Amino acid sequence: MANRFFVSPAPHAHSDYSTSRLMGDVVIALLPALVVSVRVFGWSVLAVTAVSIASCVLLEFLVQKYLVKGPVTVNNLSAVVTGLLLAMNLPANIPLWIVVIGAIVAIGVAKMPFGGLGKNIFNPALAARVFLLIAYPVQMTSFPTPSVEGFTDAYSGATMLGAAKGHLVDFASFDVAGMFTGAIGGSFGEVSALALLLGFAYLLMRRVITWHIPVAVLGTMAVFATIFAGIRFEDPSMHLLFPLFHLLAGGAMLGAIFMATDYVTSPMTTKGMVIYGIGIGAITMCIRLWGAYPEGMSFAILIMNSVVPLINKYVKPKRFGAVK
Amino acid sequence: MKTFPIGGVHPSDNKQWSKGSAIEIMELPDVVNIPLAQHIGAPATAIVKKGDKVVVGQLIAEATGFMSANIHAPISGTVTAVDLQPNGQGLRQMMITIKREDDIWDEAIDRSETLVSECNLEPKAIIEKIKAAGIVGMGGATFPTHVKLSIPEGKKAEILIINGVECEPYLTSDYRTMLERGEQLIVGTRILMRAIGVTNAVIGVEANKPDAVAHLQKIVGTATDIKVQMLKTQYPQGGEKQLIAAVTGRQVPAPPALPIDVGAVVCNASTAVAVYEAVQKNKPLIERVVTVTGAAVAQPKNLLTRFGTPVEALIAKCGGLAEGDVKVINGGPMMGRALSNIAMPVMKGCSGITIMVGQMAKRGVESPCIKCAKCVEACPMGLEPYLLSKQARKKAWDAMEANDITSCIECGCCQFTCPANIPLLDFVRLGKQTVMGIIRARNMKK
Numbered sequence: 001m002a003n004r005f006f007v008s009p010a011p012h013a014h015s016d017y018s019t020s021r022l023m024g025d026v027v028i029a030l031l032p033a034l035v036v037s038v039r040v041f042g043w044s045v046l047a048v049t050a051v052s053i054a055s056c057v058l059l060e061f062l063v064q065k066y067l068v069k070g071p072v073t074v075n076n077l078s079a080v081v082t083g084l085l086l087a088m089n090l091p092a093n094i095p096l097w098i099v100v101i102g103a104i105v106a107i108g109v110a111k112m113p114f115g116g117l118g119k120n121i122f123n124p125a126l127a128a129r130v131f132l133l134i135a136y137p138v139q140m141t142s143f144p145t146p147s148v149e150g151f152t153d154a155y156s157g158a159t160m161l162g163a164a165k166g167h168l169v170d171f172a173s174f175d176v177a178g179m180f181t182g183a184i185g186g187s188f189g190e191v192s193a194l195a196l197l198l199g200f201a202y203l204l205m206r207r208v209i210t211w212h213i214p215v216a217v218l219g220t221m222a223v224f225a226t227i228f229a230g231i232r233f234e235d236p237s238m239h240l241l242f243p244l245f246h247l248l249a250g251g252a253m254l255g256a257i258f259m260a261t262d263y264v265t266s267p268m269t270t271k272g273m274v275i276y277g278i279g280i281g282a283i284t285m286c287i288r289l290w291g292a293y294p295e296g297m298s299f300a301i302l303i304m305n306s307v308v309p310l311i312n313k314y315v316k317p318k319r320f321g322a323v324k
Numbered sequence: 325m326k327t328f329p330i331g332g333v334h335p336s337d338n339k340q341w342s343k344g345s346a347i348e349i350m351e352l353p354d355v356v357n358i359p360l361a362q363h364i365g366a367p368a369t370a371i372v373k374k375g376d377k378v379v380v381g382q383l384i385a386e387a388t389g390f391m392s393a394n395i396h397a398p399i400s401g402t403v404t405a406v407d408l409q410p411n412g413q414g415l416r417q418m419m420i421t422i423k424r425e426d427d428i429w430d431e432a433i434d435r436s437e438t439l440v441s442e443c444n445l446e447p448k449a450i451i452e453k454i455k456a457a458g459i460v461g462m463g464g465a466t467f468p469t470h471v472k473l474s475i476p477e478g479k480k481a482e483i484l485i486i487n488g489v490e491c492e493p494y495l496t497s498d499y500r501t502m503l504e505r506g507e508q509l510i511v512g513t514r515i516l517m518r519a520i521g522v523t524n525a526v527i528g529v530e531a532n533k534p535d536a537v538a539h540l541q542k543i544v545g546t547a548t549d550i551k552v553q554m555l556k557t558q559y560p561q562g563g564e565k566q567l568i569a570a571v572t573g574r575q576v577p578a579p580p581a582l583p584i585d586v587g588a589v590v591c592n593a594s595t596a597v598a599v600y601e602a603v604q605k606n607k608p609l610i611e612r613v614v615t616v617t618g619a620a621v622a623q624p625k626n627l628l629t630r631f632g633t634p635v636e637a638l639i640a641k642c643g644g645l646a647e648g649d650v651k652v653i654n655g656g657p658m659m660g661r662a663l664s665n666i667a668m669p670v671m672k673g674c675s676g677i678t679i680m681v682g683q684m685a686k687r688g689v690e691s692p693c694i695k696c697a698k699c700v701e702a703c704p705m706g707l708e709p710y711l712l713s714k715q716a717r718k719k720a721w722d723a724m725e726a727n728d729i730t731s732c733i734e735c736g737c738c739q740f741t742c743p744a745n746i747p748l749l750d751f752v753r754l755g756k757q758t759v760m761g762i763i764r765a766r767n768m769k770k
C-alpha cells in the first residue's frame with residue numbers, strides 16, 4: 001500500500017496558534033497607533049520604525065547564524081515586535097544612529113545573551129529604551145510638538161507629564177480629547193490612547209492576551225491617583241480629572257497594553273498577572289508623583305520583570321478539586 | 325450555559341462528515357481476533373481452546389478477579405487459536421481467534437426489537453447481569469461498569485450522570501446512538517439508577533447536538549427522574565470530573581478520590597444502551613457503534629460493528645485510505661491512539677476511527693517556549709503544563725509530585741493550544757506514569 005503511517009501520542013489535533021501568528025497579531029494591533037503617529041509627527045515616524053525593525057531583525061539573524069551557529073528563527077516575527085515596540089517608545093525626531101544603538105541593546109544585550117526567545121528576563125524593547133534614556137537623555141526627551149496637519153516644527157515641547165512634573169499644567173484645562181486622539185507630545189507610540197485601546201480590543205478578540213495585566217496596571221494607577229487627588233486637591237472636579245490624566249498621559253496605555261503583557265517577561269498564572277500588574281501600576285505612580293523622572297512606566301515594568309520568576313514559583317493556579 | 329469551572333479549549337468539532345449517517349450494520353468478518361485485555365484491570369482468562377465451537381454471545385474468556393471483565397464470542401464458528409497477535413501498536417498480546425461459520429446466536433438472547441421497559445430486579449441482580457455481560461465504559465476508558473456500580477462501604481451515590489457529551493471532535497457514535505437508540509438509553513438509565521439506588525439522573529449533552537437533547541427530552545416527557553442537560557460545547561466537557569462539576573457544581577478532589585466521593589456515578593450513553601440490552605435482553609457486549617471519519621474519508625459512516633472486526637475492513641467499507649501520508653487514530657484526535665497496525669480488531673472501547681491525511685497527519689515543528697501561559701489557561705485541572713513538562717525533561721519527579729502531576733487527565737488541551745508546538749503532554753504523561761510508579765512503590769513499603 002502506498003501509505004506512510006504516522007504514529008505519535010495524542011493529541012493529534014492542534015489549534016491555529018503559532019508563535020508567528022501571535023507576534024503578527026501584536027504587530028497588527030500596533031498599526032492604529034502607528035498610523036496616528038505618522039499623522040501627528042510625519043514621515044520621520046516611519047523612518048525610525050523601519051530602522052528599528054530592520055536593525056533588530058538583522059542583529060538577531062547575525063547572532064543566530066554566526067555567533068550561536070544555530071537555527072535562524074527570525075521568521076517567528078518576535079524581533080519584528082521588539083523593533084516595533086522599541087521604535088514606539090522613542091521620540092519621532094530621534095537621530096537614527098541612536099535607534100540602531102537601541103536595537104543593539106535590545107537584541108544584543110537584553111535578549112540573545114539570555115538564550116534568545118523565551119529566555120530573557122527583561123523586556124528587550126524596554127531595556128533598550130531605558131538604556132537610551134540614561135545614555136542620551138537630551139535626544140530621548142526632546143519631543144517634537146505634534147502637528148495635526150502632519151508637519152512637525154523644530155520646537156521641542158515638554159510632554160504632558162513633564163509639564164505636570166514642573167507644575168506648568170493647569171490640570172483643569174488639559175486637553176482630554178487631545179490625549180485620546182493623539183494631539184499631545186511624547187514618544188510616538190504613546191500619543192493616542194484611543195488607537196492603543198483599539199489595539200487592545202484586537203488583542204483580546206484574537207485571544208493573544210487576556211485582560212488581566214492591562215486592567216490591573218491601569219486600575220491600580222486609577223485607584224492610586226484617585227486617593228492621591230482626594231487627599232491633595234480640594235476642587236472636586238480634580239478628583240476625576242487627575243486619575244484620568246494619569247491614565248492617558250505618558251506611556252500608561254502603551255506600557256499596560258503592549259509592554260507589560262510581553263509573554264516572556266510576564267507571569268504564567270492569572271493570579272500572578274494581577275499581582276504583577278498591581279506592582280507595575282503602584283511603582284509607576286510612585287515614580288510619577290515622587291520620583292526624579294516624570295514618567296515611571298518603563299522602570300516599573302522592568303522592576304516587576306525581575307520579580308516574575310518569583311511570582312511563577314509561588315503563585316499557583318487554583319487546582320481543580322482543591323480542598324478549600 | 326453550564327460548563328466546567330477551569331480551562332478548556334474549543335477545537336473545531338468536525339462532526340459534520342459523519343453526523344448525518346444513520347447507524348449501518350457492518351458486514352460480519354470471516355475471522356475475528358478477540359484480545360483478552362480490552363478493559364482497565366486484569367486481562368480476562370480464556371476458557372475456550374483451539375477447535376472449540378462457539379455461538380454468538382457465548383462466554384469465551386472469564387474476568388480474572390474483581391477488576392476485570394468477561395468477554396463473549398461476537399461471531400459463531402470455530403476457535404482456531406488462542407495465541408499472541410499484534411495489537412494496534414504492533415505489540416503482541418493474547419487474543420482468541422475465531423473463524424466464522426454462519427451467524428448462530430445463543431438462544432438466551434432476545435433479538436427482537438420490542439422495547440422492554442419494566443425492570444424489577446434487585447440492585448445486586450442488575451449488577452450481576454452487567455458483570456456477566458462484560459460491560460465496560462464505552463466512552464474509551466473501558467472501566468468495568470459493574471465495579472463502578474458497586475458502591476464501596478460507607479459511600480452513597482446521590483446522582484447518576486449519563487455522559488452523552490461526546491466532546492471528542494469528529495466522533496458521532498454516541499450522538500447517533502442517542503438519536504436512534506434513545507428509548508433503550510432511557511430504560512438503561514433507569515436500570516442504572518435502580519442499581520445504585522438513586523432517584524435522579526442527568527443526561528449531559530453538548531450544545532452542538534441540540535437534536536439529541538430534544539429527542540431524549542421528548543422520550544423522557546414529563547417524567548422528573550431524568551433531566552436532559554445541555555452543556556456548553558467546550559473540550560473536555562465529557563471528562564468525568566469536568567462533567568460532574570458542570571452538572572452538580574461539585575469538584576472531585578485529587579486522586580485517589582473518586583467520583584463517588586462527591587456522590588456521583590458517571591456512565592457513557594452507549595454504555596447505558598449496552599446495560600439495557602444486557603439486563604432486559606440478555607445480550608452480552610459483543611458489538612458497538614464505531615464512527616469512521618476524517619476529511620479524506622470518502623463515505624464517513626457510523627457502523628454497528630462486532631468486536632474483533634479488523635479496523636482496515638471498516639476503512640475499506642468507508643471508501644479506503646487515500647494514498648500518501650496518513651494517521652489512523654483509534655478514537656478521536658484529542659485522546660485517541662495512533663495505529664501502526666490497521667489490522668487491529670475493534671474492541672469495547674473503540675468509539676471511532678479518525679483518519680488524518682497529509683499535513684494533518686504530522687506534528688508541527690517544536691520551537692522555544694514563549695511563556696505565553698496558554699497551556700496554564702487551557703488546563704482543565706488547574707495545572708501548569710509548561711512547568712511539568714520542563715520538570716519531566718529534567719527528571720525532577722519529586723517536584724512534579726509537589727505540582728500535582730497525578731491530577732492530570734491527559735486530555736491534551738495544553739499541547740493542542742501550544743503555539744510553539746511543544747509536545748507538552750508527551751513529557752507530562754511520562755512524568756505522571758513515573759510519579760505514579762514511585763507513589764505505588766512507596767505505598768507498598770508502608
